[in-house]
Amino acid sequence: MILFPSAFAFPVTVKDESGVRFTALSAPRRIISTMPSNTEILYDLGLGSRIVAVSSKCDHPPAAGSLPKVGDLTLNAEKIASLNPDLIVMLYDTQKYQIERLRALSLPVFVINPRNLDQLSESVLLLGRVTGTSASARSLSSRIKRGVAKASSAKKARLSPKALVVLWPSPVITAGKNTFIDDIVSRAGAVNLGSKVPGAYPTVDFEFVVKEDPDFIIFAGKSYKKMQQTLADEKWQALRAVREKKVILIDSDILTRPTPRAVKALELISGFVNE
Amino acid sequence: MRTKIIHVYFLLLLLLAASLAAGSLFGSVAVSPFDDSRISEMIFWGIRIPRVLLAAIVGAMLSVSGAVLQGVLKNPLSDPYILGISAGGALGAAGSIAAGLPLFVVCAVSFISALAAVGMVYSFSRTSSGVRPEVLVLAGVALSSLLGAALVAVILASDSLQSVYFWLFGSFSFASPVFVKIAAAAAAAGISVSIFFSRQLNILLLGDEEAASLGVNTSAVRIAMLSAASLLSAVSVAMCGIIGFVGLIIPHIIRLAIGGNNVFLIPASGLLGASFLVTADLLSRTLISPAELPVGVVTAFIGAPFFIYLLRRRTDV
Numbered sequence: 001m002i003l004f005p006s007a008f009a010f011p012v013t014v015k016d017e018s019g020v021r022f023t024a025l026s027a028p029r030r031i032i033s034t035m036p037s038n039t040e041i042l043y044d045l046g047l048g049s050r051i052v053a054v055s056s057k058c059d060h061p062p063a064a065g066s067l068p069k070v071g072d073l074t075l076n077a078e079k080i081a082s083l084n085p086d087l088i089v090m091l092y093d094t095q096k097y098q099i100e101r102l103r104a105l106s107l108p109v110f111v112i113n114p115r116n117l118d119q120l121s122e123s124v125l126l127l128g129r130v131t132g133t134s135a136s137a138r139s140l141s142s143r144i145k146r147g148v149a150k151a152s153s154a155k156k157a158r159l160s161p162k163a164l165v166v167l168w169p170s171p172v173i174t175a176g177k178n179t180f181i182d183d184i185v186s187r188a189g190a191v192n193l194g195s196k197v198p199g200a201y202p203t204v205d206f207e208f209v210v211k212e213d214p215d216f217i218i219f220a221g222k223s224y225k226k227m228q229q230t231l232a233d234e235k236w237q238a239l240r241a242v243r244e245k246k247v248i249l250i251d252s253d254i255l256t257r258p259t260p261r262a263v264k265a266l267e268l269i270s271g272f273v274n275e
Numbered sequence: 276m277r278t279k280i281i282h283v284y285f286l287l288l289l290l291l292a293a294s295l296a297a298g299s300l301f302g303s304v305a306v307s308p309f310d311d312s313r314i315s316e317m318i319f320w321g322i323r324i325p326r327v328l329l330a331a332i333v334g335a336m337l338s339v340s341g342a343v344l345q346g347v348l349k350n351p352l353s354d355p356y357i358l359g360i361s362a363g364g365a366l367g368a369a370g371s372i373a374a375g376l377p378l379f380v381v382c383a384v385s386f387i388s389a390l391a392a393v394g395m396v397y398s399f400s401r402t403s404s405g406v407r408p409e410v411l412v413l414a415g416v417a418l419s420s421l422l423g424a425a426l427v428a429v430i431l432a433s434d435s436l437q438s439v440y441f442w443l444f445g446s447f448s449f450a451s452p453v454f455v456k457i458a459a460a461a462a463a464a465g466i467s468v469s470i471f472f473s474r475q476l477n478i479l480l481l482g483d484e485e486a487a488s489l490g491v492n493t494s495a496v497r498i499a500m501l502s503a504a505s506l507l508s509a510v511s512v513a514m515c516g517i518i519g520f521v522g523l524i525i526p527h528i529i530r531l532a533i534g535g536n537n538v539f540l541i542p543a544s545g546l547l548g549a550s551f552l553v554t555a556d557l558l559s560r561t562l563i564s565p566a567e568l569p570v571g572v573v574t575a576f577i578g579a580p581f582f583i584y585l586l587r588r589r590t591d592v
Contacts, residue, residue: 056565056566068565069565069566070565071565071566071567072566073437073440074441074446074448074566074567075448076303076560076564076565076566076567077322077448078302078303078304078306078318078322078323078560079303079304079564079565081304081314081317081318081321081322082304082306082314082318084314094437094438096375096438097372097378097381097438097441097449100377100378101378101448101449101451104451105317105321105322106317198432199431199432199433199434200433200434201434202431203431
């Protein structure tokens with residue numbers, strides 16, 4: 001039994017998910033996280049006390065909200081440099097040009113890019129290696145895999161029901177093919193209606209929604225009351241799923257962020273679709 | 276008048292020096308150029324100075340471009356983007372962002388498509404008797420709407436609004452020493468051509484026949500001035516997106532102060548534009564620090580009320 005495994009893990013060189021090699025000479029102690037999802041993963045790995053700053057959108061766990069902020073859409077390079085970070089965890093798909101900019105300043109950028117639940121457990125392992133928390137990363141990763149396997153096995157062997165994800169009700173904005181949400185919905189055993197529409201987060205005509213008449217509606221949001229107000233509308237009442245009350249409200253943060261909490265979203269949707 | 280012009284120029288140089296100093300010394304993080312720690316050095320020389328210099332150069336480029344276009348097109352509403360530069364540049368940037376290209380390629384494509392847009396506007400408005408300014412303006416407006424619609428389609432299809440955002444509202448956050456060098460070269464070329472032809476531009480305003488009888492090659496002057504203005508705006512759009520207001524208003528402020536003689540108007544617009552944009556960028560990165568306001572929002576917020584005030588004061592007298 002090794003007493004301090006992290007001490008032996010360094011220096012470590014890891015290829016990140018933008019294809020760039022990153023070398024950590026010792027376990028990072030001054031971490032900056034520029035995305036809410038990455039912040040959640042870092043806390044899950046027990047690294048909360050080593051995070052020195054986060055983005056202004058980072059709100060979970062609540063402790064993250066009180067850390068110093070380095071901007072959101074535009075990151076403040078001066079502020080980031082002044083905090084002397086030894087690891088800046090970023091997300092490829094939404095921060096490509098910010099990543100380029102910070103790398104040009106030789107800042108220690110490490111990029112992950114989980115686009116679905118399988119990739120999420122890989123990204124967790126990668127973050128574990130570069131932060132010297134491989135043991136926690138392995139257990140977190142297998143917890144994600146177990147949760148996903150369990151929720152997916154609930155899938156009934158009948159024709160897959162059609163589900164509409166509502167990210168925004170008016171006009172309806174939904175999640176398209178190959179998005180993180182698409183992955184969750186299809187693993188839950190439903191056909192994501194948005195995958196029939198081109199684009200990542202397409203705006204769809206309500207006529208399309210009426211014509212497809214989904215079996216289930218997954219409403220992303222935080223307020224039950226707001227959802228009820230939307231659904232009371234005549235237009236929405238025309239839908240079978242609304243009349244039969246086959247509508248579920250899922251906290252948009254757990255549905256849209258690639259984090260371990262997304263497993264909870266998968267469980268909820270799977271339970272709802274397969275009941 | 277001459278002493279007044281000297282006074283105004285002196286004031287403009289003072290203003291530029293003050294804004295450059297303020298822009299370099301203040302920011303979201305307190306650093307001093309005399310602090311030689313590795314981090315302070317990186318923040319000051321690696322991040323802040325390139326940004327301040329780029330803001331100054333772009334401010335000068337946009338204001339000179341606006342002053343030149345207002346003269347060539349004989350239209351006080353002309354700004355650096357009136358000939359389709361912003362729409363072309365933004366569409367090129369959005370397309371290459373959607374294709375996942377690296378930053379410098381995005382800038383290059385944005386620059387080329389901005390110039391392509393002006394080229395199209397120019398070719399639409401050429402007649403046997405040369406280019407007619409009013410047709411140029413209308414063709415520019417029409418092509419801008421068309422390209423603007425294409426831009427929306429590209430953004431929707433690729434879900435790239437977050438990345439295109441920088442081009443749509445303007446930001447100096449991508450400033451780097453390389454950007455500063457390229458911008459400085461383009462500014463030197465475009466501004467010298469504009470100053471070189473400024474006297475002929477004055478004569479052009481008397482009307483084509485009058486100008487021709489005074490020995491001015493009207494179409495050559497027009498083409499040289501349009502090319503210079505287009506180069507200046509296309510480079511700034513490619514590097515920091517669309518920054519409204521500066522190119523439209525700065526030349527008018529100078530006109531209120533020293534009149535419409537292009538020989539004095541064009542360089543003075545460049546000086547004031549540089550100070551103005553350095554100050555606007557300083558506010559954009561400090562007002563809601565550590566977050567950033569788009570610099571275009573700041574230019575309009577402080578510039579528009581100030582300009583209305585000047586306009587009112589002028590008409591009251």
